[in-house]
Amino acid sequence: MDEKVLLGHGSGGTMMKRLIDEVFFDAYAGDELRRGDDAAVLPPLSADARLAFSTDSFVVSPHFFPGGDIGRLAVCGTVNDVATCGAKPLYLSCGFVLEEGYPMDDLRRICRSMAEAAQEAGVKLVTGDTKVVNRGHGDGVYINTSGVGEIAPEVNLSGAFCKPSDAVLVSGTLGDHGITIMSCRESLSFSADVRSDAAPLNHLIADVLAAAPDVRCFRDPTRGGLASTLNELAGQSGVSIEIEEEEIPVRDAVRGACDMLGYDPLQVANEGKMVCVVAADQANAALEAMRSSAYGKDAAIIGAVAEFDERRGPAVFVRNAFGGRRILDMLVGEQLPRIC
Amino acid sequence: MDEKVLLGHGSGGTMMKRLIDEVFFDAYAGDELRRGDDAAVLPPLSADARLAFSTDSFVVSPHFFPGGDIGRLAVCGTVNDVATCGAKPLYLSCGFVLEEGYPMDDLRRICRSMAEAAQEAGVKLVTGDTKVVNRGHGDGVYINTSGVGEIAPEVNLSGAFCKPSDAVLVSGTLGDHGITIMSCRESLSFSADVRSDAAPLNHLIADVLAAAPDVRCFRDPTRGGLASTLNELAGQSGVSIEIEEEEIPVRDAVRGACDMLGYDPLQVANEGKMVCVVAADQANAALEAMRSSAYGKDAAIIGAVAEFDERRGPAVFVRNAFGGRRILDMLVGEQLPRIC
Numbered sequence: 001m002d003e004k005v006l007l008g009h010g011s012g013g014t015m016m017k018r019l020i021d022e023v024f025f026d027a028y029a030g031d032e033l034r035r036g037d038d039a040a041v042l043p044p045l046s047a048d049a050r051l052a053f054s055t056d057s058f059v060v061s062p063h064f065f066p067g068g069d070i071g072r073l074a075v076c077g078t079v080n081d082v083a084t085c086g087a088k089p090l091y092l093s094c095g096f097v098l099e100e101g102y103p104m105d106d107l108r109r110i111c112r113s114m115a116e117a118a119q120e121a122g123v124k125l126v127t128g129d130t131k132v133v134n135r136g137h138g139d140g141v142y143i144n145t146s147g148v149g150e151i152a153p154e155v156n157l158s159g160a161f162c163k164p165s166d167a168v169l170v171s172g173t174l175g176d177h178g179i180t181i182m183s184c185r186e187s188l189s190f191s192a193d194v195r196s197d198a199a200p201l202n203h204l205i206a207d208v209l210a211a212a213p214d215v216r217c218f219r220d221p222t223r224g225g226l227a228s229t230l231n232e233l234a235g236q237s238g239v240s241i242e243i244e245e246e247e248i249p250v251r252d253a254v255r256g257a258c259d260m261l262g263y264d265p266l267q268v269a270n271e272g273k274m275v276c277v278v279a280a281d282q283a284n285a286a287l288e289a290m291r292s293s294a295y296g297k298d299a300a301i302i303g304a305v306a307e308f309d310e311r312r313g314p315a316v317f318v319r320n321a322f323g324g325r326r327i328l329d330m331l332v333g334e335q336l337p338r339i340c
Numbered sequence: 341m342d343e344k345v346l347l348g349h350g351s352g353g354t355m356m357k358r359l360i361d362e363v364f365f366d367a368y369a370g371d372e373l374r375r376g377d378d379a380a381v382l383p384p385l386s387a388d389a390r391l392a393f394s395t396d397s398f399v400v401s402p403h404f405f406p407g408g409d410i411g412r413l414a415v416c417g418t419v420n421d422v423a424t425c426g427a428k429p430l431y432l433s434c435g436f437v438l439e440e441g442y443p444m445d446d447l448r449r450i451c452r453s454m455a456e457a458a459q460e461a462g463v464k465l466v467t468g469d470t471k472v473v474n475r476g477h478g479d480g481v482y483i484n485t486s487g488v489g490e491i492a493p494e495v496n497l498s499g500a501f502c503k504p505s506d507a508v509l510v511s512g513t514l515g516d517h518g519i520t521i522m523s524c525r526e527s528l529s530f531s532a533d534v535r536s537d538a539a540p541l542n543h544l545i546a547d548v549l550a551a552a553p554d555v556r557c558f559r560d561p562t563r564g565g566l567a568s569t570l571n572e573l574a575g576q577s578g579v580s581i582e583i584e585e586e587e588i589p590v591r592d593a594v595r596g597a598c599d600m601l602g603y604d605p606l607q608v609a610n611e612g613k614m615v616c617v618v619a620a621d622q623a624n625a626a627l628e629a630m631r632s633s634a635y636g637k638d639a640a641i642i643g644a645v646a647e648f649d650e651r652r653g654p655a656v657f658v659r660n661a662f663g664g665r666r667i668l669d670m671l672v673g674e675q676l677p678r679i680c
Contacts, residue, residue, distance in 0.1 A: 006673070006674075007673070007674040007677045008672065008673025008674040010563075010674070010677070010678075011563060011564060011671055011672075011673055011674040011675065011677075012562065012563025012564030012565075012568045012609075012671070013563075013564050013568060013670045013671030013672055013673060013674075013675075014670050014671070014672050015672060015673050015674075016563075016564075017670075035498065035500070036499060036500075036572065036576050037424065037425055037497075037498055037499050037557070037559075037576075038394060038420075038421040038424045038425070038559060038560070039392045039393060039394035039421050039422050039424060039425045039427065039487075039489075040392070040393045040394065041390055041391075041392060041425050041491060041498075042390060042391040042392070042393060043390055043391070044385070044387075044388055044389060044390055044391070045384070045385060045391065047384075047387075048384055049384060050381055050382060050383060050384055051381075051382040051383070051384070051385065051391075051431075051488065052379045052380070052381060052382070053379060053380045053382060053431055053433060053466060053467050053488055054378060054379035054380065054433070054467050055433035055434065055435045055467055055468065055469050055484070055486055056435065056469045057435040057436070057437050057469050057470075057471045057484060058471075059437060059471045059473050080378075081378040081379050082379050084377065084378045084379060085377055085378070085379045085381050087379065091391075091393055093393060093394070093395035093486045094395065095395045095396065095397040095435075095484045095486075096397070097397050097399060097437070097482055126393060127393050127394050127395055128395065129395050129396045129397050129484075131397045131398075131399045131482075131678075131680075132674075132677070133399050133479065133482075133677075133678060134677060134678070136476070137478065137479040138477065138478065138479075139473065139477040139478075142437055142471075142473075142482070144395070144397060144435045144469075144484035144486075146395055146433045146435070146484075146486035147379075148391065148393055148488060149379075151381060157377075158375065158377055158381075159376060159377050160375070160376075217377070219377075219378060220378070222352065223350075223351060223352025223353075223356075224351060224352030224353050224356075225352075228352050228353060232376065236376050236377075269352075330353045330354050330357075331351055331352070331353030331354070332348065332351075332353050332354050332355060333346070333347070333348025333351055333353060333355050334346075334347040334348040334350070334351040334353075334355075334472075335351065335353075337347045337350070337351075337472070337473075337474060338350075338471075338473060338474070340471075
C-alpha cells in the first residue's frame with residue numbers, strides 16, 4: 001500500500017478499491033459495507049418508529065489532540081445529533097475528502113478511532129465515499145458523517161417544547177473541547193491539563209429518557225457553546241432561560257485558560273456534553289440518571305426556563321453569586337475557527 | 341447579507357444563523373429543515389420496507405459547467421446511488437464545507453440548483469450542516485449529500501446477482517459528463533458540443549423495475565465509467581461480461597474528443613446514466629421502459645453476462661465490429677481528477 005494518499009485513490013479504479021479494502025474495510029467493515037453495492041440495504045425499522053436523520057462535516061485542526069481525533073469526533077458528533085431527538089442511532093455513513101499527500105498511517109489511525117467510537121456507541125458504519133483533492137485544496141482530511149436512527153412512538157422531543165418552570169441541566173463540565181483544540185494549536189502552557197470531552201452520549205440520553213419521560217429536549221452545546229444552545233432553545237420555544245453561574249461545572253484549568261485569553265467558557269465548544277430541559281418535577285430523576293452514566297458524573301441542574309421577556313424577546317440570563325444578572329448572548333462571528 | 345463567505349459563517353453564532361436563513365432556507369427549506377432541531381424527525385417508513393442509505397461527497401472543478409453544477413450533481417448523485425438498490429429515495433442531508441471568501445451569489449445559485457434537482461427527483465432536503473475553512477484550505481465549496489430511501493419487500497437487487505445469459509443495458513450515451521468537465525477545465529474547442537448528463541434517474545429505475553421485475557441490479561457508471569462498473573459487477577457476481585462495441589451509444593462529439601485525447605469513452609465518468617443487468621427474457625421490456633423515460637431515449641442492450649473465465653477470473657470483454665475481442669480493464673489510477 002502507498003504511504004501517502006495519491007489522486008489515483010479517488011479515481012473509481014483499482015487504486016481506490018485497494019484503499020477501500022486495505023484501510024477502510026480493515027478498520028470497520030461489517031457485512032453491509034463489504035457487500036459493495038452503491039447503497040447499504042438495511043432491515044426494516046421497528047414498527048411505527050419514526051426515522052431520525054442528521055449530518056455533520058468535520059474540519060477540525062489539528063486532526064489529533066488530547067482526548068480524541070477527527071475520527072472520534074466525526075462518529076460522536078453525528079451519534080449525538082441523532083440521539084438529541086430521542087432516537088436510538090443505528091447507522092452511519094462516512095464521506096472522506098482527502099488531500100493528495102496525506103500520510104496513509106494517519107488515515108489508518110483515524111479509521112481505527114472511528115471504529116472504536118462506533119463500537120462504543122453501538123452504531124454501524126454501513127456506507128461510504130472517498131474523494132481526493134489535489135495538494136493545496138484541502139487540509140489533509142475532512143470527514144462527513146450522516147446518521148440514521150429510530151424514534152420510539154412515545155418519544156416526542158423538540159427545542160420548541162420548553163415551558164416556564166422547566167429545569168435546565170448540563171451533563172458535565174463546559175469548555176473542555178474548545179480549550180483543548182486551542183491549546184494544541186497555539187502550543188499553550190496549560191495544554192497538559194485539558195483534554196477534549198469527545199464522547200458518544202446516546203446511552204446517557206437513553207438513560208435519562210427512561211428515568212424522566214417528560215424531557216422536553218436534548219441539545220449538544222458544540223460550536224458556540226452553551227450560549228448558542230440556550231439562545232436557540234429560547235428562540236424556538238419563545239421563552240427566556242435563567243441560569244446560575246455558580247452551578248455551571250467548569251474545570252479549573254479551563255476556567256484559568258478562559259480568564260487568561262478573554263473567553264467566556266459558556267461560549268466555548270463541547271463535544272461530549274448534553275443540555276437537557278425537563279419538567280421540574282423530574283429534574284432530580286434526570287440528574288441522577290446522568291450522574292450514573294459513564295459521561296455524566298459532573299452533571300448539574302444549572303437553571304430554569306422562565307416566561308418570555310417582554311422587553312428583550314427570547315433571552316438567556318446568567319445570575320452570579322452576588323445576585324447580579326447579565327444577558328448571555330450568542331456569539332456573532334468566529335471565536336475559534338475549525339473547532340470541529 | 342455579506343457578499344462573501346467569512347469564517348464567522350461557520351461559527352454556530354448569529355452569522356451562521358443568518359447564512360442558514362437567508363441562503364439555505366430561502367432555497368429549499370421545508371418544514372423538517374425549518375424546525376431547527378439537530379436531527380430531522382421523519383415519519384415511519386412504509387410497512388416492511390427496508391432502509392436504503394448512501395453517501396457521496398462532491399469536489400468537482402469547476403463548480404458550474406454546461407448541463408449542470410456541483411449542486412445538481414450533489415443531489416442527483418446521491419439520489420441515483422440510493423435508487424440503484426431499487427429504493428424510492430425520500431430524504432437527503434446536505435453538508436457544506438465552504439472556503440472563506442467564496443462568493444455568496446455562487447452559493448445561492450448552487451442552492452437553487454439543488455432545490456430544482458430535489459424537486460425533480462421528488463426528494464426532500466431535511467437536514468444540513470455548514471463548516472467554513474480558512475482561505476487556501478478548500479476550493480470554494482465541497483458538498484456532501486447522504487440519502488435515505490425505502491425498498492419495497494419484493495425488491496431485492498445486488499451487483500452480486502448477475503447470472504450467465506443475463507442482458508446488460510445502458511440507459512444512454514456514455515462519457516458526456518467527463519468530457520464536458522475536461523473541456524471546461526482546459527477550454528478545449530469542442531466544449532460547445534458537449535454537456536453534462538447530470539440527472540436524477542430514480543423515476544427511470546422505478547419504470548424499469550415495474551416493467552421487468554427480474555432486474556438483477558442497477559449501477560451508475562460514474563468515476564471510472566462503464567469499465568469500472570462492469571468489472572465491479574463481474575467481480576461481485578463471479579462472472580464474465582461480454583459487450584459489443586458497436587452497440588454502445590456514444591455521441592460523436594464525445595467520441596471525437598476521446599480520440600483526440602487518447603481516452604476510452606468506456607472509462608469516462610457519467611452522471612446521468614444507469615447500467616442495468618436483467619434476465620434475458622425481460623431485456624426488451626426493460627429497454628422499452630428506459631426509452632419511454634425522460635432520460636433514457638438512447639438506451640441500448642449492449643451485451644450479456646457470460647460464464648466465469650477460468651483463465652482470467654471475473655473479466656469484461658469488448659467485441660468489435662470485426663469480431664476482435666479485447667479485455668476491458670478498470671482504470672488503475674486517475675484519469676480526470678475531481679470529475680464529481
